[in-house]
Amino acid sequence: MPKNKKPRGGRPAANFEPRYGAKKTSFHDRHAGAREGARPERGGFRADAGERRSAPAAGGYDRRPGSRSAGHRGYRPAEAETGAPKQRWSAQERAGRDEARSIRNRAESGRRETPHHRDERPRFDERSERPRYNDRPTAGRRFDDRPRRDDRGAERPRFERDGQRPTGPGTYRDDRGAERPRFNRDERPQRDDRGFADRGDRAGARNERPRFDRGAERPRFNRDERPQRDDRAERPRFNDRGAERRRFDRDERPRRDDRGSDRARFNDASSAERPARSYDADRARRAFDRDRAQRSIEGGRDERSRPSTGGAYRTERPRRDDRTGGDSRPSRNDWNAKPKAAFEPTDDVVHERLEAKSVAAVEVDGVSFADLGLGSNIVETLANMGAASPFAIQAASIPAVLSGRDVLARGRTGSGKTIAFGAPLVENVLKSQAGKRREFGRSPRAIILAPTRELALQIDRTIQPIARSVGLFTTQIYGGVPQGRQVGALKKGVDIVIGTPGRVEDLINQGKLDLSDCRIAVLDEADHMCELGFVEPVQRILRHTADGSQKLLFSATLDREVAALVDEFLVDPAVYEVAGEDQDSSTIEHRVLVIEHRDKADILTSLVDREGKTLVFARTRAYADMLAEQFDDAGIPAVSLHGDLNQAKRTRNLERLTSGRVNVLVATDVAARGIHVDDIDLVVQADAPDEYKTYLHRSGRTGRAGRSGRVVTLITRQRQRRMTELLQRAEIDAPFENARLDDDLIEEIAGRVPTAADLTA
DNA sequence: AAAAAAC
Known part of the structure; x- marks a missing residue:
């Protein structure tokens, strides 16, 4: 009986009006179809529904409508009755619609599949001079009409963030109940008046919600007086570490049992005795x-x-x-x-x-x-x-x-x-x-x-x-x-x-x-x-x-x-x-941020608060969902992609990133391999992968066909050694850098720091 | 241990 829990009545009559015409059939008709399909299952309605369904065939005698009282679950406004008979959104039509979507994408996808820039591919050493955000030709293009950070904030509706920000896993869901469906996002304000009576105001107000504002909450450190920055210069970078350092790691390190466990099943004997x-x-x-x-x-x-x-x-x-x-x-x-x-x-x-x-x-x-x-x-x-x-x-x-x-x-x-x-x-x-x-x-x-x-x-x-x-x-x-x-x-x-x-x-x-x-x-x-x-x-x-x-x-x-x-x-x-x-010919820049676990949520939000498409990888479906919600709450439109979503949502959410309607996608490893989205310029690994191959595939979502891209992996201190090993296997050189919440480092990775060139311009 | 892949 789960279907019966769906609120069917209680919506204002206006919302049932097909006033969106053909344009909006997808939402309206899909739900209309679902209602028709569901009704006969309910005992109390069976006779009624049967009669009603047979009515049109009988040639339009006075059909008995469903309940006339708004709020009753069978409620249907009179206007709807007089209109053309509702059409079921059949499986085939639905499939056809999906097909149409993919056809729409096809032209682009063909182009996407194939790189243009082979010859202009920047060499590795040139990449350090990659233009910063403001310098890029596309800078600010898409979101120019979006309220800037400063403009928002005063009338933020939901929770006060000034005191403290709900970040824990327990907080994110309670706070956004079932009455606010996921798809009600800033980027789709036109949906607000469509089917959910209680959501218009909030959705409107949501648009005003300030972006996650680091500056207001946490005083920025002055870079120079921060002692922690100074010793960073002394810290051996990954590249600089010689054999000596590695040997030190190795001696001290207990032999890892799970090393190469992915291959152990292939050849037990060899993996057991394989020297590092x-x-x-x-x-x-x-x-x-x-x-x-x-x-x-x-x-x-x-x-x-x-x-x-x-x-x-x-x-x-x-x-x-x-x-x-x-x-x-x-x-x-x-x-x-x-x-x-x-x-x-x-x-x-x-x-x-x-x-x-x-x-x-x-x-x-x-x-x-x-x-x-x-x-x-x-x-x-x-x-x-x-x-x-x-x-x-x-x-x-x-x-x-x-x-x-x-x-x-x-x-x-x-x-x-x-x-x-x-x-x-x-x-x-x-x-x-x-x-x-x-x-x-x-x-x-x-x-x-x-x-x-x-x-x-x-x-x-x-x-x-x-x-x-x-x-x-x-x-x-x-x-x-x-x-x-x-x-x-x-x-x-x-x-x-x-x-x-x-x-x-x-x-x-x-x-x-x-x-x-x-x-x-x-x-x-x-x-x-x-x-x-x-x-x-x-x-x-x-x-x-x-x-x-x-x-x-x-x-x-x-x-x-x-x-x-x-x-x-x-x-x-x-x-x-x-x-x-190999690494030298790659167009991908890799970095590892060593962070405190308590800063993780905020650092992630800060990292994805940027122009350009960002793909965030999480280890579990639940965490992927949670992060998407968290970013959304912070005013950064984000969607998730994982196996707990139905296929329609999966397709839709991926398409949203492809089309640029959102810039942030949080995914499990379902998106690690093969998926091609143009212009993902930052891949964030909220959880480090366990396998070097996973690392290679995840990071391969950026830097496609010779474009440049950045990959940043967040780890805690305890994971450094494991990460080092993983990068060695992947044959990737990546600096390990300690990062705190307000670090300029994060600004830099997100591409928000004005460069010297910007300042002179 | 998780994720993916069928109703």
Whole structure:
């Protein structure tokens, strides 16, 4: 009976008037539909509702309206009765609306997918001179009409912040009851008069609420007299710390049991005895890798005819049935014998990267997509999307994918991986059905799996235009939305399925998705898809694909974790990475703020109170929600993104950041991987990640396609050592800086400090 | 230990 708790009556009649016309159907009709749907469930209304519903069909005799008294839950104003019959917002229409949304975004997303600024990319040393906030061309553009801090404050409605500010976890919810729905935000004042009688005033007043004002509450320290600042100069920065310091850390440090726990399940023996590798040694190894970089394009042209050698290779290995039981993974790794696809020996690696053939950016200069073997329609579509010429990872993997080989590819976040597998995949599917009629109800030829629904959607946004340019169809298969439309699309016949494992497997089991003709399977974020709990469904899905189907595994952090899949499914895979993708070539600036826990909430608010898009990562869903509320309360419009939200909210909240309606998104790791939003220039990690790969992916939400970006991680003193280790693994140099609430440091990171240039201007 | 992924 939870539906009955929804307040249906009690709203002023005016709010039920369809006076917003077609424009506002989404809110009004959706709720109207919900009411209709719910009514028959209530015993007292059943007869009534049934009669009423049948009335229009009977030709409009005097219909019995619901209760006429406002305040009764069945209340419907007379005017509503005389209007056209209410339409249900059917699942399909709703889906269509979502589709329309994604179409709207598609044009931008194409451009977003592909970097423009490769050549103008600032070098690392230039980045320190990045223009400050006021200097930036976009400064102040979006919020010029927004009341400035000073203008607000007097009439702030809710709680007084001058005395003390409710910050604790217990305070944020109580304070904002159910009567104030989340979506009533400053940026949408037009909603105020729409459905919730009690909220207009407050919402209006909310607009006046002052921004979080540090200056008023806490006296600023004079920088010079603050002793704490002075000793900062003495504090060893991370970069400066030599081996000596590290050794000191290590001696004193108890051996960490949980080190590498994420990999322990991969190979227990090796992880137990793995020595802690020095950062420098690992760097050296990478440099070595780079030196022996070979041209991948040659390598991609495969000498092997897939069916024959592939089959032979496969038969030596245990059949999948043999190994489902006992020890999950074979101890023997076939790869090690293969020159092209060898892993590092396990006892020698911290990163456990796959050894890969590198391709350097300079090698792909002057190479075009057409040169790589893509057809003219696809090349043209790519150009329209903003991808004029291939990036390194694309140049490396496209020929290999086209040749039909299994491919593993590692390319830094934002380096164009989606096109790297998407474009040749479309080409292959096209070739595989050349001459054949595209039949109604044909089963898909390719499947792309992603770890989150948002990512699946985003991949489709990139691939769909490419596929459509050659007459192929894609469809999204992911959970959280009614499956009707997805099944409908499959019935009509699609060529490329893009989805998340849960729903894909669900539809397979229901017999509504047939992968037996699926010749290509892609795993995006492949290492993540191989994590515990994820890998089993993925394996089951892959087993449904056609025998000998081509497998493509892509990720920014491709490592041995994918071995489980590689062993079972891949045949002599080509492995590619891009040379020179290290800290020096990164456009991301990393910093770690060591803070007192009690300052955390305020520091976070201060950090996100800025121009420009900010993505905040929290460890749990509840904390993500809490932070979003906290920022909102401080007058900084913010939304959250996590798995506790329904899909509509997830999509909507992400879209709000994309469109710029809010500048702050607080997310769990659901947004850590793959999600591309233009112009996120600051990533704040409210909680430090546990895994270096998570750090890399989270920070990869900024600095996309050569743009600059900043990542700041908040930690407490106790976490410094763990953080140091994590950064070493990620091969990231980041200064550790003590920060207090009113630190200029925070102003600087948020981009609010006027620079010398501003002052002279 | 959390998060993600299906009804």
